[in-house]
Amino acid sequence: MDKFVIKNSSKQATMDKFLKRKLIVSQDLSPIRETYGSDLIEHSSKKSHIDLETLPTDLGLRKKILEYHPNDQYEIRRAYLLKGPCQPRSHKFPQRDVGGVLRRFNPKWFKEFGNWLEYSIKKDAAFCLCCYLFKLDIGKQAGGDTFVTGGFTSWNKKERLAVHVGDCNSAHNQAWKKCEDLMKQKQHIQEVFRKQSDQAKIDYQTRLNASIDYVRFLLHQGFAFRGHDESENSSNRGNFLEILQFLVDHNESINKVILQKGPKNMKFVTPEIQKDIANCAACETTNAIIEEIGNQFFAILVDESRDVSTKEQMAVVFRYVDKRGIITERFLGLMHVVDTTALSLKAAIESLFSKHGLSLSRICVQGYDGASNIQGEFNGLKSLIMKENGEAFYVHCFAHQLQLTLVAVAKNHIDIASLFNLVSNVLNVVGASCKRPDMLRETQAAKVAESLSNDEIQSGQGMNQEIGLKRARDTRWRSHYGTLLNLISLFASVINALEVVEEDGSHSG
Structure with a gap:
């Protein structure tokens, strides 16, 4: 594998391409939806169209919180909590006949129940802010809608205020707990969602970076990836898993998110992902070579040979002058060809050129061995290419020439x-x-x-x-x-x- 793969500048590009091609981080939001409601989750992508500055302060002028659009309820609740309960302490509270006695709202109650008690000047009634915002629909417990819609006006029964508060599990205290959670940034639904999303992305990138680093190392060194036995009980699981286990043993941040401590559905260490990352690295390397060539002319060197699986493979090498004026040779890749006829070899070259946006017209030199299917005067590969590009002159491979000369001399000179x-x-x-x-x-x-x-x-x-x-x-x-x-x-x-x-x-x- 060419050293283009080892450049740090290609690491991020390789990772980005791999993320786009194969793996998308999927977040399971069901626990959050169960806890906070799906409306709050969906709200994160939409902005409120309600002017929060014009919300009525007096509860007598407000409509029920559930009458607002679900996407607006969160912002409205938060706006009311930031403003605090409506407590007109300097207001001249009117008297009314209650049980034959003139009575009125006592402003001292603000001090005793000040964190939730509100007073409506329009309705001359008391309300509960937290119940208005988060009241549970559980019938007439703790006065039903008295402290939410109708208003409390029994000024001679102060004990009803304490009854409304109730014990620790009362509807009022549950609503009050939700108000506290809403105002605490660390417990805020958006904060919880953001933390879960950010941490998942960090863990995901840690696992992905680890796999990419190991693949790049093995490619650079030319080592094999797989082992004969990759089971957990194996004494040698192959280079990839053994190197990964070594880093896990010496790096706590990676140890927390990969192998035994990683997600059960994690696939970053599977052979399929190893191949995908290697393919991405090969694509990035090839793109770097094509980019370095630019619009200049180049020579093409081609040779074919049969591999151990009896498949005919054609190797393609480019020779060109780089931006520093240095003659450079780059191996572009291997291509499987059905047969070694000139037409098959030309079709394979055209397919490779088409894939990378190259043209036969930019070839200035062809370098092959002396086989008849290559250097044939009429139907050889060099002749077929020269029919489309008359300036793509053929030069017999010097290494082949020297080898043939040496062998011939060694056999014929005593x-x-x-x-x-x-x-x-x-x-x-x-x-x-x-x-x-x-x-x-x-x-x-x-x-x-x-x-x-x-x-x-x-x-x-x-x-x-x-x-x-x-x-x-x-x-x-x-x-x-x-x-x-x-x-x-x-x-x-x-x-x-x-x-x-x-x-x-x-x-x-």
């Missing part, structure tokens, strides 16, 4: 063929047992130490590193050069190892 045959025999003899490579390393280490003590070689960072013999491979032309280079560096030690082998052979005979 001296070169003998050299590589001799080198192969030396590698076979030295690597025939585990003891001989160990002996070779010890001998070479002793020679390096002796040379350093005699100032024959210099020391420094990256110098005098331990090396070994490498085998040449027919499909990798550079491997022949590396084989000869290492053999030259270890030549004296190899001679010593061969002498020991010869001596052991003579003694055994």
